[in-house]
Amino acid sequence: MTGENDTSPASETRAFEADVARLLHMMVHSVYSKKDVFLRELISNAADSCEKLRYRALTDSDLLGSDTDLKVTVEADKANGTLTIADNGVGMSRDELVENLGTIARSGTRAFLEATAASGENSGLIGQFGVGFYSAFMVAGEVTVASRAVGSDEAWTWRSDGTGSFTVEPAGTEAPARGTRVTLVLTDGAKEFAETATIERTIKHYSAHVPVPVFVKEAGDAADKEVVDGTALWVKPKSEISAEEYKEFYHFVSGNWDEPAFTIHYRAEGRQEYTVLLFMPEQQPFDLFDPDRRGRVRLYVRRVFITDDADVLPSWLRFVRGVIDSQDLPLNLSREMLQTNPLLASIRKAVTNRVLSDLEKSATNDAEAYQRFWEAFGAVLKEGIYEDPERRDALFKLTRFHTTTDPEGWRSLSDYVAAMKEKQTAIYYAIGDNASTLAEAPHLEGFRARGIEVLLLTDPVDSFWVQAAVGFEGKPLQSVTQGKADLDAIPLSDADETSADDAAKPGDVATLTALFKQALGDRVSEVRTSERLATSPACLVAPDMGPDRQFERLMARQRGGGAGRLPPVLELNPGHPLVRSLSERASRGGEAPRLEEAAFMLLASAEILDGEAPSDPAAFNRRLLGMMEQAFSVPGGEASEATAPDVADQG
Numbered sequence: 001m002t003g004e005n006d007t008s009p010a011s012e013t014r015a016f017e018a019d020v021a022r023l024l025h026m027m028v029h030s031v032y033s034k035k036d037v038f039l040r041e042l043i044s045n046a047a048d049s050c051e052k053l054r055y056r057a058l059t060d061s062d063l064l065g066s067d068t069d070l071k072v073t074v075e076a077d078k079a080n081g082t083l084t085i086a087d088n089g090v091g092m093s094r095d096e097l098v099e100n101l102g103t104i105a106r107s108g109t110r111a112f113l114e115a116t117a118a119s120g121e122n123s124g125l126i127g128q129f130g131v132g133f134y135s136a137f138m139v140a141g142e143v144t145v146a147s148r149a150v151g152s153d154e155a156w157t158w159r160s161d162g163t164g165s166f167t168v169e170p171a172g173t174e175a176p177a178r179g180t181r182v183t184l185v186l187t188d189g190a191k192e193f194a195e196t197a198t199i200e201r202t203i204k205h206y207s208a209h210v211p212v213p214v215f216v217k218e219a220g221d222a223a224d225k226e227v228v229d230g231t232a233l234w235v236k237p238k239s240e241i242s243a244e245e246y247k248e249f250y251h252f253v254s255g256n257w258d259e260p261a262f263t264i265h266y267r268a269e270g271r272q273e274y275t276v277l278l279f280m281p282e283q284q285p286f287d288l289f290d291p292d293r294r295g296r297v298r299l300y301v302r303r304v305f306i307t308d309d310a311d312v313l314p315s316w317l318r319f320v321r322g323v324i325d326s327q328d329l330p331l332n333l334s335r336e337m338l339q340t341n342p343l344l345a346s347i348r349k350a351v352t353n354r355v356l357s358d359l360e361k362s363a364t365n366d367a368e369a370y371q372r373f374w375e376a377f378g379a380v381l382k383e384g385i386y387e388d389p390e391r392r393d394a395l396f397k398l399t400r401f402h403t404t405t406d407p408e409g410w411r412s413l414s415d416y417v418a419a420m421k422e423k424q425t426a427i428y429y430a431i432g433d434n435a436s437t438l439a440e441a442p443h444l445e446g447f448r449a450r451g452i453e454v455l456l457l458t459d460p461v462d463s464f465w466v467q468a469a470v471g472f473e474g475k476p477l478q479s480v481t482q483g484k485a486d487l488d489a490i491p492l493s494d495a496d497e498t499s500a501d502d503a504a505k506p507g508d509v510a511t512l513t514a515l516f517k518q519a520l521g522d523r524v525s526e527v528r529t530s531e532r533l534a535t536s537p538a539c540l541v542a543p544d545m546g547p548d549r550q551f552e553r554l555m556a557r558q559r560g561g562g563a564g565r566l567p568p569v570l571e572l573n574p575g576h577p578l579v580r581s582l583s584e585r586a587s588r589g590g591e592a593p594r595l596e597e598a599a600f601m602l603l604a605s606a607e608i609l610d611g612e613a614p615s616d617p618a619a620f621n622r623r624l625l626g627m628m629e630q631a632f633s634v635p636g637g638e639a640s641e642a643t644a645p646d647v648a649d650q651g
Helices: 018-028 037-056 094-102 109-119 132-138 188-194 196-206 243-254 335-340 342-365 367-381 383-387 389-398 413-418 435-439 442-449 462-468 506-523 549-559 577-588 592-609 617-631
Strands: 012-015 072-077 082-087 140-148 156-160 165-170 179-186 214-218 225-228 260-268 274-281 296-301 304-307 321-326 427-431 454-457 477-479 526-529 538-541 569-572
Touching (some): 037 132, 037 196, 037 304, 072 188, 094 140, 094 156, 132 140, 179 188, 196 214, 196 225, 243 260, 243 274, 243 321, 260 342, 321 342, 342 367, 383 389, 383 462, 389 413, 427 462, 427 549, 442 538, 454 462, 506 569, 506 577, 538 592, 577 592, 592 617
Parallel strands (some): 072 214, 427 454, 526 569
Antiparallel strands (some): 082 179, 140 179, 260 274, 274 321, 296 304, 538 569
């Protein structure tokens, strides 16, 4: 028996929750061009109700009683301007009617509203966010839902005109013996949906492959017409399925309106038998990076729907939609058993490997289509590099990157390795917020001067997967902001050769780095000369054994402050005129106060170039103003002379 809330009044009128009320207002006043989406959504809900009952009946066959043929019936009443969608599935109790149709708890309403506000008019979002029932108000002035939960003696009616409230009361004679009946009083602009010809055409277009039969009838007729036979598309041979049928089924299982980018359909035989029909979307869902988003691959056992919440694929493939139908899994699987069942674990492993294999083939055979797919879902696939070490090499073959060689295009790691310079031993990367800013970072100057390609990583996930990336084809990955660059073995290009006479003398610059370290103290872990700089005087890098600078900043933000960060290394470019001049002054001696001020100014400059505010903004401002006063001979500027380096002679 389905329990009822005995303390609830027999009849009750309630206001919708605020977000549901907003949604209903949108539906009633919508200008969606595809209003017929409502029928797809209501039939999908009815089919789900039947599948849930079929699953529950596996362990309690009495639930079906004499009504064993699960089906959906759509009845058009042209004379009265109504349309009814009925099923003999699991049904709903009073509390379930209130919860499912009147609150935000399961509707996904808020997510839908936010996505719609961001995208504008897009009826394809309705199915994505599970608010399909409310689409009925696009064509109906009043919606009545009469439902009897399976095994219950009580039936209830939910009714609303979509203007802000709903009523729940005991059902009268219109109550089904089991399941749910949704009746729509069509608006004047939607009377076409009381025509059986329109209904049949719409069902064949949107719902041709629901897994239960769908019948259409006219009010008053005893006979009905089967429009959908409930045959599972995935059990048919691929040769008998058209591209249009695949697309329609993708729309059914995904709730999306885009085209499937890739389709994977095969039957596995051998120790286990199962059928797989999966789709890769063309467009990125709005909630792709929602922490609560899970995969939605439907699991069937011998065509009996089990669940769409079994994590059949790993989280980094959560955008995949479709079905997996096993011949060997037990029908009475509980959620706990799903997590530990060895047969399902074997299916999960094999299907995941097949998805990666097919994506690799697509990347080879249709690079343009794969590039579009990568732009939409590449950031999610990269999560697998650190979450799934077993498949790291396979995922590396699928990754694509913007690089200094091709900032606008996409390069594979194989492309990168094939183009490596002689004596280059590592794959270099830079992490930041956008590729254009990264490409101008001072850390890349020495690499650019030697013609060395650098990966430009701009997705938030990049800071994490590189920590777990051992390497590719024997080449380790190395950050351009981490440790020593070790570029001496790779010669500069001819155009960038710098005469040794233009660089500071080693002894002079050694004196300067020692003086700078003494002045800066624990603000830096080391001051040293740089191989990675070509045109800038200084930059900051991570210590040799420290984390990448961008990753360290990201972790610091998550901790809520800068505590725990390692002092950076300040690298100086001995070939820069400013560093050469400062080195000569340091060697002559007698100018320590000015040189110490220069150390703080170069540190602040490097911090700004690194995307951070100076560690001491007030002191930086004081020193900058002092330098400007001296440079432009501001009256009274002499007072600042003792605390400002002589920039006039520093090039």
